[in-house]
Amino acid sequence: MSDLFEEVEEQLRSDRYRTLARKGAPWVLAAAAAALLAALAVWGWQAYNLQVTDKASEQYSAAVTAQAQGDQARAAQLWGEVAKSPSKAYKSLALMQLGAAKLADGKPEDTKAAVALFDQAASAAPADLIGDAARLKSAFAILDTAPFAEVEGRLSPLMKDGHPYRVQAREALAFAKLMKGDAAGARKDFVVVSLLPDAPESARQRAKAAMDLIDTGSANAVPAAVKAAQNLPPPMLVGPGGIPIGLAPQGQPQAPGPQ
Numbered sequence: 119m120s121d122l123f124e125e126v127e128e129q130l131r132s133d134r135y136r137t138l139a140r141k142g143a144p145w146v147l148a149a150a151a152a153a154l155l156a157a158l159a160v161w162g163w164q165a166y167n168l169q170v171t172d173k174a175s176e177q178y179s180a181a182v183t184a185q186a187q188g189d190q191a192r193a194a195q196l197w198g199e200v201a202k203s204p205s206k207a208y209k210s211l212a213l214m215q216l217g218a219a220k221l222a223d224g225k226p227e228d229t230k231a232a233v234a235l236f237d238q239a240a241s242a243a244p245a246d247l248i249g250d251a252a253r254l255k256s257a258f259a260i261l262d263t264a265p266f267a268e269v270e271g272r273l274s275p276l277m278k279d280g281h282p283y284r285v286q287a288r289e290a291l292a293f294a295k296l297m298k299g300d301a302a303g304a305r306k307d308f309v310v311v312s313l314l315p316d317a318p319e320s321a322r323q324r325a326k327a328a329m330d331l332i333d334t335g336s337a338n339a340v341p342a343a344v345k346a347a348q349n350l351p352p353p354m355l356v357g358p359g360g361i362p363i364g365l366a367p368q369g370q371p372q373a374p375g376p377q
Contacts, residue, residue, distance in 0.1 A: 174200050174208035179314045181215070194219060206244040213239035214252050221259055233259050250276050250283045254290065261294055289325065294329070305332050365374045 181196035191314070193215075217235035220228045236256035243249030257272040276287035292307030297356035311317055311325040 131305075144177040153336055169210070170204045176204040177203075178208050178212060181212070190219070206242050207248060210239040210248045210252060213242065217252075217255065219260075225262075229259055229263070232256075247282050248294060250281055250287075252362075254283050254286055257290055258286070261290060262297060266298045285311060285314055285321055288314075289321055292325075292328070294299040296332070301332050305329055 176195050177200045181193045181200065184196060185193040197212040197215045197219075200208050201216060203209050203212070213235050217232040218240065220232035220235060233256045235323060236252045236259065239252035240249045240256070243252060253276055255270055257276075259274075261263045261269055270291060273287045275281075277284045277291070281287070288307055289311050292304045292311065295301075295307065296304035305328075308325040308328045312322050312329070313355075317325075
């Protein structure tokens with residue numbers, strides 16, 4: 119008799135499991151379908167980003183080549199196209215190139231246009247490594263023409279710890295102070311630059327030279343150094359094909375950095 123009860127109980131359990139399975143199956147299938155759609159969406163987005171980056175990389179490289187060959191018009195055209203790219207990094211780099219071309223013209227209205235392009239590049243940049251370079255370029259562009267307060271307002275955020283061009287920003291602020299007649303304030307900043315452990319040797323040498331000029335009363339010669347320093351920060355490291363290091367599309371080898 120006990121075997122009979124066990125058999126009946128087992129049958130009832132099986133019926134309950136089948137019922138639960140039938141009720142739960144639609145939910146399980148829906149969850150699986152949702153997971154599949156999410157995976158496909160992620161894959162599609164990654165594929166789109168890779169395609170966008172590849173195109174921007176090719177155009178940027180072609181622009182670098184055109185500039186090297188002296189075809190400035192072609193380079194500007196290509197950089198203009200990259201500046202419209204969804205790739206934020208290459209868009210920012212292209213806007214900086216267009217801004218530099220404007221500065222090369224040397225006209226006041228071109229300087230204003232260059233600063234606008236640098237500001238756009240800073241806004242488009244996906245990281246401080248690129249964005250702060252654009253902000254620093256905009257500050258250097260107006261270093262000898264804009265009020266000191268405006269220059270200081272652009273440079274002060276760049277000098278905070280963790281920012282990639284804080285040494286160059288402090289150097290630029292020192293030049294700005296010197297140009298407004300604050301030799302004592304400028305010298306203090308140059309001292310800081312000369313002592314910073316992460317300062318490039320070229321920046322240390324400029325700081326020491328500027329301090330010597332201040333100490334000997336020849337600080338009026340510094341504006342020429344300011345003009346030369348407008349090319350800071352150092353150019354973005356570019357590997358073979360004109361691709362900035364760290365921005366090579368997936369599947370392409372990264373260019374080696376300096377040893």
